[in-house]
Amino acid sequence: MGALTSSARAYVSLVVTAALVAVAAGAAAVSHWGTVIALMALTVVTMSLSIQLPDRIAMSLAFVVDLAAVEILGPSGAVLVGAAHALFFGRMPLVKRLFNGAQAALCCAAAAHVYVLLGGPVGHLDRTDFPGVLLPASASALTYCLANVALVSVIISASTGTPLTTIWRRAVGGVLVAYVGYLPLSIALAGLWTTTAGPLSALLMLVPLLVARELFSQSVEERASYDATVRALMAAVETKDIYTRGHSERVGRGTAMIAHEFGYRGDKLDSVRLAGLLHDLGKLGVRTGVLRKSGKLTDDEYAEVSRHPVHGVRMLADIEFLADALVAVHHHHERLDGRGYPLGLAGDAIPESARIVSVADAFDSMTSTRSYRRSLSVPDAVAELRRCAGTQFDPVFVEALVRAVERDGWTLAEPGTPGAPEAPGTAELPAPVPTPAPAPAAAVPPPRTAVGATAPSRTAADAVPSSRTAVGATAPSRTAADAVPSSRTAPGATALSRTAADVVPPSCTAPGATALSRTAADVVPSAVPLSRTAADLVPPSRRPGGTAPSRIAPDLVPPSRRAGGTAPSRIAPDLVPPSRRPGSEAVPPPRTAPDAMAPGLARHRGGPISL
């Protein structure tokens, strides 16, 4: 528990000691050991079976059992039941276990004393007690809630540096609402337990909830398989040489990063991420010949290419879940100054989600190598985005992207192996990009031995598109093997081979839609001097033999991206349960901003909070 400061450690010891005293006193006074042990067992079971609702709300039934224990056993027994929180099945560091058990025991004790003080009946609850029992029961639930938030918030504040008042403000409301919902359940449980129905009937209450739990976890699984399927299908579409491989995937991710940074959550976030992933699907409706055409496009051809967002909308129209995100697919080529397509919308008339996808799209286009130009480094691409902010891109989302990339990094397209999205190189920001990266001192633990040790997979040679010879690709049935590399048919010699694709990342200074002569050179962001050598493109830290210059702040790179790094840096590592560590996190990057809310609170709205 090295992450905790000495004062936090002292606080934990204090809470645990107080709980131990209360437990000892309770154990001495308890008479119905059978009931106590049964309820303790029930607590352990319900603790281990918390129900994860969508949108990061967890239902913890342990609270229902705690409150029922107050009504069934009174103060002495309730303390023991609360202490059973420490016996949770599953992996958890000892200190965390102890603290959770101790705080629950103290909460139970406080709740039970309030209950008894207000004249609540102990050990027997039947119809004659209604509605009189409601007052003491509500008061005890309220006491439990306040004690719980008070005890846990201190430790969260100590380990994250978030001010106590902030945690209180965030926690109390959600927790209280949930408690109001749980209260009747606990009364019902106590009533069933102590009357004719008996403890076994009380267990029946768990049945519907366990069923729900199983279904929710199935939904999560299916959700993941859904994502995987869409990604795989997009990858298949990209084998048609429609666009750089892996582009959709990265745009999807970038879109999610921006949207998350901007505060999208839940279904809204998912849907805009999918829009990012699918934004170029409509290119399938454009003749392959036009897409692959070298040199200038005729006006007709240009018009055909610029209809691809409309095709995309047509293809996706049946997916109800995407209804909101369809506009993003439709308008991802609009420009803030109104010179985009298909409708030429300007400013706020462009839907928000479309403005987000547009930024992510351009960013990935600029940072990947195309046959006609080399990729920009992340800082250069950021500079270019900033330059075009206001004319082409919405500055708000450009800055959101910059913040997200600074924090989480950006997975670059691999220039060496076209179309290998699974083997990404890791981008770091070599220099603190224009806005000085504010690294909260408290957040970054000082002794960090990990360096940005990702093995540089790119060498100067790799940065140059290796001579990919165009495969003839005329045989009607091609094997999988030749289907893949031929997706990049660009011979290294002609730099201007894929004009149509370039309708995508038009620079804000380029004549774009109005120019009569449209070649690839027009649309390449003008900031890239084509004469730059390959060596220039490689960040200094990656040059062979180069030592990492001091301006790379290793701490800017999230530890999850560091080689071998697992623990997030801004939250006390030991407090994060293994399943929430970044390494094991399921699909998309949207992580709760570490400083936004401590993990216990962020994930545990809607129940008693614990570590």
Add this chain to the structure above:
Amino acid sequence: MIALRGRRIPVLAMAAGALTLAATVFVAVGGFRGTSTVLAFGGVILFGELTRLVLPGNRDSAPLSSAAALGLALASTVHGRGSVHGVAEVIVTVGVAGLVGASVHAFAGRAPRLGGVARRIIGASVTAAVARPLATGGVLGEWVAEPTAQALVLAAAAMAGLGVDVAIGAAVRAARHQSRYVRTVRADVAALWRLHLAVLATGWLLSYGISLMGPVAALVFGLPLMVTQFAFLRHATVRTTFRQTVRSMARVTEIGGYVHEGHSARVATLSLRVGRQLGLHDDDLLDLEYAALLHDIGQLSLTDPIPGGATQAVPAADRRRVAELGADIVRSTGRLERVAAIVSAQSEPYRGVGETSDPAVSLASRIVKAASAYDDLVHGAAGERYSPLEAIERLSLGLAYDYDPVVVAALGRSVTRPRGPA
């Protein structure tokens, strides 16, 4: 009986309606007993009807309504006094709440789904017929005096009611999909047993809760079931989204010019019909549907589209390659291993020379293969258009090695009696 085609819903609805009407008359003559209890439960039943679920496979269910009906039927004491409502009151409550609920749905432009309401009325009647005489201390109450024995009888009554509900539902579905009854029952139970379990537990608790807290119990004990219901809904939404997306993705091959318009969707519909007829379970049906939708996705890897997209018109080796490429794409999702296997085997003949059947080629693969070929023939992908009968003829006569006769026979039944939803 009920399975009379085209008549099934009216028969069912008429039976339930007659039951409700008889009960209403009985109550009107004999007087309504236990009004406050019945009103409280009736409210919950109505709420349950309004929040009914339509789950994958077009199964409708109203868990909260079923559970409240069960609780009402089983309740023995209400607030310490013996409960007084009888069988007729239970039937009237469930019937009226069901009708009101269905009317609201119809008014809001949704399907009223009277079949489901009828099922629940009949199921509740069965439970009440056993439980009410016992709970209100009739002759049955004297025969079975021991509390444990009473509890057992009540539990059996609850399960019998639910069983009747399930049995009727399966009969309707079996008739609609022309599938075997026993298989349909099994598929329905496999899909919904957890929901049934939750309903039974909740109904049981409601009957106790009402003696503890009075009618308020209906709300308190209904809460966990609401969570369950939300979970089912969520699950169904995810599945629907997945299906719609796969459908859209399947159309990619059409818009790219590789396959004729609507081919994937039609093959999926046909495959599902055949699969249901042959008694595939829900999970298998889902795999079958995805495989059917994606069976041509491998064509994306071809440089030039096959003319008309008729995969059956190209040499076997190329067909196999398209199937393999498609399977690779599906496999790369990392999740749909079984779907990939179906896609991969779709170009294989269902048996080799001298074999009766090749076990490596799954039933689903055979279905997709036959359905795809049929669609190509009927929509003239290879040039000539055939009528459905001619197409079936060609499949079953000319290509005896390629297509499984069982599948072709089922396909024939599906297309000559085109009933039932996709």
